[in-house]
Amino acid sequence: MLNSQWLQTFVALIELGSFTRAAEKLQITQAAVSQHLRQLEDRLGLLVVRRARGIDLTPAGQALLDYCRELEAADKKLHLRLSDDDDADxxxxxxxxxxxxxxxxxxxxxxxxxxxxxxxxxxxxxxxxxxxxxxxxxxxxxxxxxxxxxxxxxxxxxxEEPLELVVPAGETVGDWSDLQRIGFIDHPDGHAMANRLLSRRFPRNPGVACLPRHGFSNQVGLILEFVARGLGFTVIPRYARTVFPNAGAISVVEGGSPVIDxxxxxxxxxxxxxxxxxxxxxxxxxxxxx
The missing domain is CATH 3.40.190.10 (Periplasmic binding protein-like II)
Known part of the structure; x- marks a missing residue:
């Protein structure tokens, strides 16, 4: 790990182009600036070439300058992440x-x-x-x-998010046989949600596993597409139904004790x-x- 003070001196030297001005900015001696540069060059090789009117960066010096700028950007990002200022990035x-x-x-x-x-x-x-x-x-x-x-x-x-029994528009559900006729559209939580809701709507029913499975999707935004096309019913949380764009093609079957998460x-x-x-x-x- 390179000494942070050496790196600070190196950046000031490159930005100002002068050992004298770098020493003045950092409030250290010119000898200290030279010593810090020498410490870096002992580890990384030649970094600058001294000229009569300034200094030139070597390829190794340019790589070190890029590294210093990356460190500065990372430091700013860290402070922003830790900032308690609500206006900060x-x-x-x-x-x-x-x-x-x-x-x-x-x-x-x-x-x-x-x-x-x-x-x-x-x-x-x-x-x-x-x-x-x-x-x-x-x-x-x-x-x-x-x-x-x-x-x-x-x-x-x-x-709170109630579970809803959603069927194609125009369908009616009076008893369990209607669900058997319409068919079930499943999803990853489909059986669990349907059993919880339907056990209250239709006591002593044989369970969702006994219903014909007419479709499945693991994408919550797509489950109701099946229902809107008349391919089956499903049980889904209300928020998924409220954002469905084709609301006119589906219908919520009301009645029975609610199941609310x-x-x-x-x-x-x-x-x-x-x-x-x-x-x-x-x-x-x-x-x-x-």
Missing amino acids: GEIGLITPGSIGLALFPILLDLQQHNPKWKIRHRFAPDPEVVSAVLANQYELGLVTLQPDDARLASSKLA TLWLIHRAEWPLPVRCGKTVKYLRERIGS
Whole structure:
């Protein structure tokens, strides 16, 4: 690791082109400037060629100057990331389940438009991955459907998300035989969600596994495309349905006891959130509430 004072002296020498002016700027002697340069050249080879009217950089000197500039840029980036100034450049990392993520994404884009120095980084992921990513400090904020029991995480209720039985427009569902006729559109959480909701709507039903499976997608934004084309029904969280662009082609079957998931906002408990992340949380609560 090269001595930072030697590097500072080298940069001043190159920028000012004079041992005398570099010494004056750094408030050291010219002998010290020469000594710092010699220490660097002992390790890296010839860095500058002294001329009557200044100095010229060698290829090794140019490489060292580039290295110094990279260090300076990295140092600035570090200070910005650690800054508690809400006006500073900075990234906001949020990881969420797909359904709420679809609803939040345009809200997050609105936030970035109002704060151009902030950079939104968003990822869809299931609950276990969300928890792991926040614990590993890969994302400052996460949303999960099950409140984690981990002392390293702070959690607070952000919103509620009911499950919905969604069928093609014009379809009616009076009993279990209607679901058998329409067919099920599955997704990674499809069986779990459908069993939870349908067990209340149709007590003593034989289970979703007994229904004909008419399609599957692991992309939350595409599941309702099947339904809109009349290919089957599905059970999906409300936020995924509310952002579906072809709302006229689908219908929500009302009735029965609701099944409602609580969405928990999580972050590391041991240290405070950056100001920009705290403002993001406040903004999301206001927008979701409205």
